[in-house]
Amino acid sequence: MAARLTSYLVVAIVATTLIAGLIVGAQRDDSDGPVDLIVHNAVVYTADGEGTFAEAVAIRGNQILRVGDDREISRLRRPQTRMIDAGGAAVLPGFNDAHAHVIAGGLALHRIDLAEARTLDEVGRRIRLWADANPDKPWVLGDGWQPRLFAAGPSRQALDLMVPDRPVHLVAADGLSSWVNSTALSLAGVSRRTADPAGGVIVRDPGTGEPTGWLKGAAMSLVTVRIPPPTREDRARALRAAVAEAHANGITSIQNAGAGAEDFVLFEEARRSGDLRVRIYSGLSIDGEFTNADRAQLLNTARQYPDDPVFKSGAVQIVLDGSLDARTAAMLEPYAAGGNGAPAILPDDLNRSVRLIDAEGWQVMAHAAGDRAVRMALDAYEHAERSNRAPARGRRHRVEHAGSVDATDTPRFGLLDAVASMQPLLGSPTPARLEAWSRHLGPERALARFPYRGIAAGGGRLAFGSDWPAAALNPLLGIHAAVTRTTAEGLPRGGWNPDQRITLEAALDAYTAGAAWASFDEGRKGSLAQGMLADLVILSEDIFDIPASGLAEVSVAMTIFDGTVVYSRDRGTN
Numbered sequence: 001m002a003a004r005l006t007s008y009l010v011v012a013i014v015a016t017t018l019i020a021g022l023i024v025g026a027q028r029d030d031s032d033g034p035v036d037l038i039v040h041n042a043v044v045y046t047a048d049g050e051g052t053f054a055e056a057v058a059i060r061g062n063q064i065l066r067v068g069d070d071r072e073i074s075r076l077r078r079p080q081t082r083m084i085d086a087g088g089a090a091v092l093p094g095f096n097d098a099h100a101h102v103i104a105g106g107l108a109l110h111r112i113d114l115a116e117a118r119t120l121d122e123v124g125r126r127i128r129l130w131a132d133a134n135p136d137k138p139w140v141l142g143d144g145w146q147p148r149l150f151a152a153g154p155s156r157q158a159l160d161l162m163v164p165d166r167p168v169h170l171v172a173a174d175g176l177s178s179w180v181n182s183t184a185l186s187l188a189g190v191s192r193r194t195a196d197p198a199g200g201v202i203v204r205d206p207g208t209g210e211p212t213g214w215l216k217g218a219a220m221s222l223v224t225v226r227i228p229p230p231t232r233e234d235r236a237r238a239l240r241a242a243v244a245e246a247h248a249n250g251i252t253s254i255q256n257a258g259a260g261a262e263d264f265v266l267f268e269e270a271r272r273s274g275d276l277r278v279r280i281y282s283g284l285s286i287d288g289e290f291t292n293a294d295r296a297q298l299l300n301t302a303r304q305y306p307d308d309p310v311f312k313s314g315a316v317q318i319v320l321d322g323s324l325d326a327r328t329a330a331m332l333e334p335y336a337a338g339g340n341g342a343p344a345i346l347p348d349d350l351n352r353s354v355r356l357i358d359a360e361g362w363q364v365m366a367h368a369a370g371d372r373a374v375r376m377a378l379d380a381y382e383h384a385e386r387s388n389r390a391p392a393r394g395r396r397h398r399v400e401h402a403g404s405v406d407a408t409d410t411p412r413f414g415l416l417d418a419v420a421s422m423q424p425l426l427g428s429p430t431p432a433r434l435e436a437w438s439r440h441l442g443p444e445r446a447l448a449r450f451p452y453r454g455i456a457a458g459g460g461r462l463a464f465g466s467d468w469p470a471a472a473l474n475p476l477l478g479i480h481a482a483v484t485r486t487t488a489e490g491l492p493r494g495g496w497n498p499d500q501r502i503t504l505e506a507a508l509d510a511y512t513a514g515a516a517w518a519s520f521d522e523g524r525k526g527s528l529a530q531g532m533l534a535d536l537v538i539l540s541e542d543i544f545d546i547p548a549s550g551l552a553e554v555s556v557a558m559t560i561f562d563g564t565v566v567y568s569r570d571r572g573t574n
Contacts, residue, residue, distance in 0.1 A: 035076045036060055036563060037534075042086035043542045046528040047093050047513040051505060057091065059534040062562040067528050084565075089557060090543045092508060093528050094252025094535030095475040096515035098421050099400055099465030101175075102256045102280065103263055104143075106238030107230060108469035109245060112142025115173060115471050118430055120149050124162055127170075131163045139227055142170040143469045145179060147325040148436030153203055154179040156213025169223055173426075173470040174323030174369075177216040180223050185211055188223045197222065199344075216326060239266055239276075246278045247567035249473050250537030250556040254278055255421075255465065255519055257365060257400060258285035258317035261297075264305055271311045277561050279535075281519040283315035283365045288345060290316075290353035298360055309524060309533060315363040317400070318353065319344055321373040324403055327440060329370030332406060335440050340372065347376050351383045354397070358384035361391040363398065363520075365421070371404040371448065378412045385416065393520055398463075403427070404441075405451050414459025419518045422450065423467045424482040424507075425474075429496035452482055453500045462502075463518035464510040476539075479507040480551035488552040504548065534563035 037059040044054040046067060056073035058065040066073060077083065112130040117123045123145055131140050140163050147153070159168050159181035167184035171177075185191070192209040196202050200218030202211050215223065230238070246254060256263070259282045270276035284301055286294045298316065305313040320343050322328025327335050330343040345353070354364050358381075366377035381397045398419040403426070413420050427433075427450035437446035456462055464482065466473050480488060483504050485495035495501060502510075516526025525533045538558040543551060559567035 035078050035081045037082045039084045039086055039091055040070050042091040044091045047509055048527050059563045062534050064532045064534050066530055086538050089541050090539045092537050093512040093526055094537050095250045095511050096253035097251050097465045098255045098463035098515040098518055099257045100254050100468040102242050103235055103238050105468040106242035108143045109241045114142050115144030127162050140166055140168040144173050145170055146173050148432050153214045156182045176322045177326050178220045180213050184223050187226050190222050243278050247559045250559050252535035252561045254280055256280055256282035258283050267311045276310055277566055280311045283317040285317045289349045290356050315365050316357050317365040319367040321370050323369050330372040331370045332372045341370055343373055350380045354380035355384045355387045359388045365398045365400050367400045369401045369403045371406045374399055374402055374405050375409055381416050381418055404448050410451055410454040411458035413455050419461045419463050420455045421463045423465050424478040425471045428481040428487050430487050447497050451500050452502045461514055462510040463515040475511050476554050477552055482507040483548045490549055536560040
């Protein structure tokens with residue numbers, strides 16, 4: 001009996017000890033463990049939806065351990081902790097570019113960059129400089145020119161004067177037309193007798209019928225098939241260059257707007273090797289109406305590239321129209337010069353395609369620049385909502401660009417839980433843009449461009465990006481444009497259509513928390529809180545304590561990805 005009592009007593013003591021240990025463990029915070037990095041003396045904007053600010057962030061591994069004031073976070077310091085003094089500058093969640101073209105952007109870094117050329121003289125200067133600096137290149141290639149800079153459209157003769165000895169192919173900012181010289185047309189066998197290909201236009205001189213050098217839509221391929229395609233190593237090099245460019249701009253996540261199978265392979269290989277030090281959510285491009293072959297490709301893609309913090313699939317991009325600059329955006333009312341811009345897919349076919357994609361649980365990214373295309377996209381999303389059971393994760397279908405939106409459609413974004421994936425830098429109201437918008441649409445309709453506040457006021461979600469390489473990758477330039485509705489130089493005074501300005505916090509959210517929500521990632525990134533991925537950007541100053549007009553002058557001081565410093569302004573990319 002005594003032995004049995006002794007056994008009971010031992011068991012009771014052991015159980016009590018274990019329970020006490022569990023209680024102490026529950027009460028003890030995790031400050032006793034290692035702390036790898038602390039960012040302090042900062043103005044930390046957490047993007048938590050509550051407007052919360054802090055002073056410091058502690059990081060363990062690739063996760064945020066704690067966000068708080070300097071005194072609280074300093075207690076977590078250990079001998080091995082790296083301390084980063086932000087110098088009173090703003091610290092934000094890493095920027096998330098919600099619409100870019102990663103490989104194309106990386107390739108464009110080695111071609112002529114015309115995205116920021118705001119005059120024809122500047123366009124010509126950049127072309128001549130690149131051609132002179134690269135005499136060994138068989139083709140002169142570039143990206144980002146704006147059709148609105150040309151009163152009568154670009155001409156091959158102008159390019160002939162700049163580059164008489166080699167073919168030239170320059171892709172417009174919208175990616176939907178190109179400007180070529182006579183040598184390129186000759187190599188491609190394009191003359192006045194060449195018929196327009198299906199889905200394309202060879203712009204011709206009205207007097208002679210000769211090609212002017214402006215190719216739209218599918219007509220671009222008449223020349224591009226003659227350009228030696230980038231090799232696999234070229235594309236891999238472009239990916240590495242794109243990642244470095246992202247780091248220099250404080251970007252830790254990019255949503256790739258449409259890709260083919262070869263891009264997915266490159267992303268996955270870089271992820272496995274550890275070289276993909278930016279998080280990519282990539283949409284898969286389909287051409288036209290959704291087919292059984294497209295469905296099989298979706299299923300295969302989902303199996304090959306499941307949800308992963310660094311690279312994942314899950315979206316399908318459908319192109320509905322072109323761009324306003326080229327008058328190929330699908331509009332509800334005619335352009336001033338006539339024509340509405342025919343959509344690339346009929347409404348009934350779009351409804352069917354979206355319904356089928358939605359039934360598979362995939363997100364739709366609809367390229368819709370004109371107000372007619374935007375309405376078609378929203379109509380298709382509403383049709384899918386009526387037809388299908390809601391996926392477990394929700395829908396969150398997206399309208400990419402949404403440059404013109406009819407006022408009756410702005411509240412539908414909120415009603416349909418749709419994402420307005422917009423690129424505010426493309427809405428920077430330069431004199432050339434304002435003149436072109438007014439010329440194409442008339443002054444009143446031009447005011448419907450980029451209605452940030454209208455969409456947000458109706459409960460719509462904003463996710464901001466760049467459309468890189470069509471525009472600069474720098475999020476701070478886009479934030480400036482959305483907050484001030486002016487150019488970087490402050491024009492027009494007082495802002496263009498200032499009623500559509502949004503607050504600095506709203507613009508930051510669109511580049512962080514809103515973009516994360518748009519890719520179903522709000523549970524792991526987009527805000528600074530315990531347990532979130534340690535992706536941060538440290539700016540050069542406190543953006544909450546300067547005039548909004550100064551935002552375009554702010555730079556990135558440091559980028560932290562997965563708990564590791566990958567860019568420092570003083571040292572470049574690590």
